[in-house]
Amino acid sequence: MLTASPLHLSVLRLFAVHSFLQSLAMLSSSSSLPGASLVVLSLLSCVDSAAVDRRTPVPAGYVAPPYYPAPYGGWVQDWSESYRKASMLVSNLTLAEKTNLTAGSGIFMGRCVGNTGSALRAGIPQLCLQDGPLGLRNTDHNTAFPAGITVGATWDKDLMHARGVALGEEFRGKGVNVHLGPSVGPLGRKPRGGRNWEGFGSDPVLQAFGGALTIEGIQSQGVIATIKHLIANEQEMYRMYNLVQPGISSNLDDRTLHELYLWPFAEGVRSGVGAVMIAYNAVNGSACSQNSYLINGILKDELGFQGFVMSDWLAQISGVSSALAGLDMSMPGDVHTVPLLGNSYWMYEQTRSVLNGSLPLDRLNDQVTRILATWFQFGQDQNYPAPNFDANTQDAEGPLYPGALFSPRGVVNQFVDVQGNHAEIAREIARDAITLLKNDNGALPLRLNATTFKVFGTDAEKNPDGINSCADQGCNKGTLGMGWGSGSARYPYLDSPIDALKARGANYQFFNTDSFPSNSNPSANDTALVFVTSDSGENYITVEGNPGDRTSSNLNLWHNGDKLIKDVAAKYSNVIVIVHTVGPILMEEWIDLPSVKAVLFAHLPGQEAGDSLAQVLFGDVSPSGHLPYTIPHSEADYPASVSLRNFEVGQPQDTFTEGLYIDYRHFNKENITPRYAFGHGMSYTTFSFSNASITSVTPLTSVPPTRSAKGETPSYSTAIPPASEAYWPDNFDRIWRYLYSWLDKNDADKAAAAANSSSKYPYPDGYSNEQKPGPAAGGAQGGNPALFDTAYDVSVTVTNTGNASGKAVAQLYVQFPANTALIDTPIIQLRDFEKTDGLAAGESQILSLRLTRKDLSVWDVVSQNWIVPDPQGDYGFWIGGSSDALTLRCGSATGSCEEDVASPV
């Protein structure tokens, strides 16, 4: 009986089969019936996707140039020992062992969301790849950390790193080799984009610190981190290539790519990240997964990336082409059109492509060497634990290969508790992210026993159906601690705001509804707490009409939150609004109401939603979060080009005509006053920024010093191996539709014969197999190391000038010299930030900030290098507590700092 297989449930429930289901839905009205879908599935296996692959041309001027060959890894000093070890292994592997390591064994064909093949003869196990950025997805006894956007809102580098360490401990504890995070793309160009909350905020520098510090934390535990999604994956809808439509094309110019979207990836590579995940979408019309300019050129040559490049799940759309373009690992291994049939672009097919001479062996050797060097780089050859959980089931026992119709069963979940004391770090982040936007007459902090609390909104308490009742958190019911999709985790518990009020013995009454109740009996001494939300997530789940992106909710609060606030504000005079949100919302309907006394953004706090909030509400600590994005007055405040692209016949085209001007860069340029500026956040106390000083460290030149040449890389024989290295072993017990790297003897022999035939593989235009020296902008991980030389150190004294204790954030924005106005550059751009310790009233702390050569450069598209437009010019370094509260300016030309200067924006 087909319906007995867990496969069908998995298909409907789990990650990344959405586009495939979408294709089915367009071809079969019965696709929601699991039984029928397998039949359709089989019928579809003969459909040629190319036949329906209609494309709308990219706008004139946007081109995806060729860049070949894929640069070998291993030329960076920090990695040379790992490459040495890897190359010794690789030189001894058979062809079928090599191609077994470059791809997954198939979707749902193992415990983790991705499972590579193994080469056990050489001691290399299957590698386990597992979601996601805020914690272990689909397992147990893990911490559900605050989401990336919440971490960004802390503006606290120590907390960013500490969360990374804790994530690393948990992933290692469960036996995960490769953590599928952090996410630094999307960058948040589109306020309605579904997955912005997985990253750290709508600014490349905030995003870069969040990503790089997370990577350093994770990798300190021997877990390989994956920076994702390369690149410009700014909306959920139409992201994937499927049977009937190519994925959306993000069309962006070279300077915008370098100065915004690539910036956090460069910092992640500089931190030594082990893996990069390629996005679903296209850039300039060419799918990221086979875009040679992006992977070979920008990532591997210019940024000097030494680890391996994997596809997003089912984002690979070709075999030889994607390998030539620099892809190293196919995930989860299946073809993108219809997974689960046992078809792959690589595995046995990659074996064939080497035997028949189409894929040069050196490319495969580099793929495998990169993967194994990364494995050695993080010490995973030494006592690394095997997976002890199964992302496909919460049961102790289950099928070992849920994707197979008939699978052996066994113990798959050992329920290992990996939480340690991570609840503390999670709570500290949730607390220090809370952002106070309004506080009339010192309405906050609240006094616990001077009042009766009337609590409104279903967001104040846990989902009554159960905290994990929606797969991948695909619903907005109860306290919103995270968005939905592959970036979610199961909660071990959820400390809700109501739990926290109870724990504090508060005198409260809770109305668990999103409509204003008639029986709340307002009284003059009541304080009303209103809890409201806005949610978003990944495209394969639609929640309340929102297919990942906030299409139907717009930027409004969900569940008529605006009306609830207004109704409460009409009856109560002391109203506190608490918002759990994935990103910017519109607040105009209620923000200026006199009875709305205070507003707190608690972002997405994860499991620690309650006490973290209570600590701020009741004044144990002052709020110290700052907005990681701008809040507008209206959606019309944004450039039209950042709205969501809707359905188009052919390839949807998304052209980034706003260039560098997203978020505050746009608001400042167009002189639009936002509702709340990027970086804004109030406290129960006040701070001054004073006594700043600036020191020149490395003198600037307009062009950076010349990079050094690449170091040695491993070399191997390039002779095509004998076909016998690909033959199936005798009497091998195959798992149904599992992906293997062997070929039938006949097929292998035929492929080897084809290598000598006259028919040659149609290599793309611009193809070459001569390794290049690498571009001027490269030279080390992250780019030319001179880019990261400190140009200026700036220090500032932060003083707590109020009556409560609290933490302040010093934000440093650069303003380019006035005479470089010919180079169109945003008025101010964030370049560094630091947060103080808790400062008692009257206490001071000196913070050090720094500016690198790259911080003061622009990407010159002609010379293809980072240029300081005017090395002697007067750069303004503006320091303050928000992007719109900058009155302290240090000048690079004068070498001095002035207070009470008119703000640049």
Ligand SMILES: *[C@@H]1O[C@H](CO)[C@@H](O)[C@H](O)[C@H]1NC(C)=O
């Ligand atoms: C996209 O096209 C623009 C305009 O020609 C070009 O500047 C840029 O380098 C291209 N980017 C990629 C990744 O191909």
Ligand SMILES: *[C@@H]1O[C@H](CO)[C@@H](O)[C@H](O)[C@H]1NC(C)=O
């Ligand atoms: C390669 O394999 C052979 C035999 O299988 C073994 O003797 C040799 O030590 C191996 N070399 C390396 C570098 O592992």
Ligand SMILES: *[C@@H]1O[C@H](CO)[C@@H](O)[C@H](O)[C@H]1NC(C)=O
């Ligand atoms: C490929 O990996 C699978 C899964 O671990 C394993 O069964 C198979 O033997 C491996 N093939 C080779 C050539 O080692």
Ligand SMILES: *[C@@H]1O[C@H](CO)[C@@H](O)[C@H](O)[C@H]1NC(C)=O
């Ligand atoms: C070799 O095999 C690959 C993978 O199946 C295929 O794409 C390619 O066209 C083949 N080349 C030749 C020359 O037969």
Ligand SMILES: *[C@@H]1O[C@H](CO)[C@@H](O)[C@H](O)[C@H]1NC(C)=O
């Ligand atoms: C609240 O109650 C505690 C103990 O019940 C008492 O010590 C404290 O003074 C009270 N505070 C206010 C503001 O009434």
Ligand SMILES: *[C@@H]1O[C@H](CO)[C@@H](O)[C@H](O)[C@H]1NC(C)=O
């Ligand atoms: C409000 O509180 C004050 C002082 O705590 C008290 O005197 C007054 O009776 C209270 N009013 C109501 C309506 O409960």
Ligand SMILES: *[C@@H]1O[C@H](CO)[C@@H](O)[C@H](O)[C@H]1NC(C)=O
């Ligand atoms: C001013 O800053 C300098 C460091 O730049 C520091 O040594 C000095 O103590 C500070 N003075 C005050 C009053 O904070």
Ligand SMILES: *[C@@H]1O[C@H](CO)[C@@H](O)[C@H](O)[C@H]1NC(C)=O
């Ligand atoms: C292909 O040609 C080479 C050299 O010409 C020869 O050594 C090899 O055996 C040939 N392979 C096959 C499968 O015919």
